[in-house]
Amino acid sequence: MTNEIQWYPGHIAKAEKALAEQLKLVDVVLEVRDARIPLATHHPRVPEWVGNKTRVLILNRVDAIPPAVRQLWQQWFKTRGETVYFTNAKDGNGVGQVLQVAQRAGDEINQRRKNRGLLARPVRAAAIGFPNVGKSALINRLLKRRIVVSEARPGVTRQLRWVRISDRVELLDAPGVIPTKLEDQAAAIKLAICDDIGDAAYDSYQVAVIFIDLLQDLMATAPELMPDNPLSRYKIDSLGMTGEEFVYELSAKRDRGDLERTARQILIDFRKGILGTVPLELPPN
Numbered sequence: 001m002t003n004e005i006q007w008y009p010g011h012i013a014k015a016e017k018a019l020a021e022q023l024k025l026v027d028v029v030l031e032v033r034d035a036r037i038p039l040a041t042h043h044p045r046v047p048e049w050v051g052n053k054t055r056v057l058i059l060n061r062v063d064a065i066p067p068a069v070r071q072l073w074q075q076w077f078k079t080r081g082e083t084v085y086f087t088n089a090k091d092g093n094g095v096g097q098v099l100q101v102a103q104r105a106g107d108e109i110n111q112r113r114k115n116r117g118l119l120a121r122p123v124r125a126a127a128i129g130f131p132n133v134g135k136s137a138l139i140n141r142l143l144k145r146r147i148v149v150s151e152a153r154p155g156v157t158r159q160l161r162w163v164r165i166s167d168r169v170e171l172l173d174a175p176g177v178i179p180t181k182l183e184d185q186a187a188a189i190k191l192a193i194c195d196d197i198g199d200a201a202y203d204s205y206q207v208a209v210i211f212i213d214l215l216q217d218l219m220a221t222a223p224e225l226m227p228d229n230p231l232s233r234y235k236i237d238s239l240g241m242t243g244e245e246f247v248y249e250l251s252a253k254r255d256r257g258d259l260e261r262t263a264r265q266i267l268i269d270f271r272k273g274i275l276g277t278v279p280l281e282l283p284p285n
């Protein structure tokens with residue numbers, strides 16, 4: 001049996017209220033999702049927050065998925081009439097395009113202002129998304145200097161702050177938001193695997209077991225997307241093993257059976273990219 005992943009709705013409600021207030025001032029919303037799990041990192045309140053503002057959909061951590069999977073997502077979103085921008089906020093790949101889109105939206109706004117006899121002003125954009133998806137790293141890249149603190153620890157962006165990223169764009173760095181309720185436990189587990197769930201409480205062992213099961217499933221059903229076995233680095237004959245069997249075996253081999261420790265290390269290895277590119281979600285058919 002899996003314990004449910006838990007977090008603190010009171011805390012979230014407060015953060016959401018502050019965010020909704022700031023978003024009233026915004027012209028463009030940069031919705032940042034995790035390219036490894038673009039569906040699980042969709043926040044259900046985004047459409048309401050966006051209203052009739054311009055929304056730019058960003059799948060960050062593109063370096064963490066195989067290029068073929070990037071193509072599949074691009075296509076999937078396109079058939080839904082959506083343009084997605086893939087970024088690697090760590091090395092800056094794709095970030096210039098996001099800035100251009102925001103600036104174009106600003107130009108349109110200023111044209112409308114001009115038509116009404118108003119002065120031009122910088123466009124106001126906000127980056128929103130789950131904790132740890134890379135909002136601060138993205139803003140740092142847009143700034144080309146390190147101003148916003150970007151840390152591996154989820155939930156680190158505590159305050160809302162505005163930064164001027166060009167003479168035409170101001171950007172709000174918002175804290176990570178997770179829904180007050182996550183109906184879908186499978187999505188919640190993926191958020192935990194990717195560390196995109198802030199300070200929610202979960203059991204690393206259960207999460208790592210499901211992670212290994214997902215890997216095995218991916219290798220069996222989509223071997224072309226997983227040419228290298230991510231588990232081979234652990235030097236265990238993992239063929240056909242369940243998640244439980246694998247964690248147990250690895251733990252006996254190097255952590256004297258401390259399952260929790262082994263599980264944590266597996267998750268850390270994955271998050272650091274040591275296990276290679278793993279698409280934890282694929283576009284639904």
Ligand SMILES: Nc1nc2c(ncn2[C@@H]2O[C@H](COP(=O)(O)OP(=O)(O)OP(=O)(O)O)[C@@H](O)[C@H]2O)c(=O)[nH]1
Nearest residue numbers: 061088089132133134135136137151155156157176
């Ligand atoms: N490999 C890789 N790492 C990234 C990328 N984007 C961000 N990171 C790293 O992921 C970690 C979290 O990034 P942040 O920018 O702090 O995430 P955030 O969304 O602002 O997080 P919160 O403040 O918790 O909401 C940092 O260690 C970043 O360097 C990316 O595209 N690729």
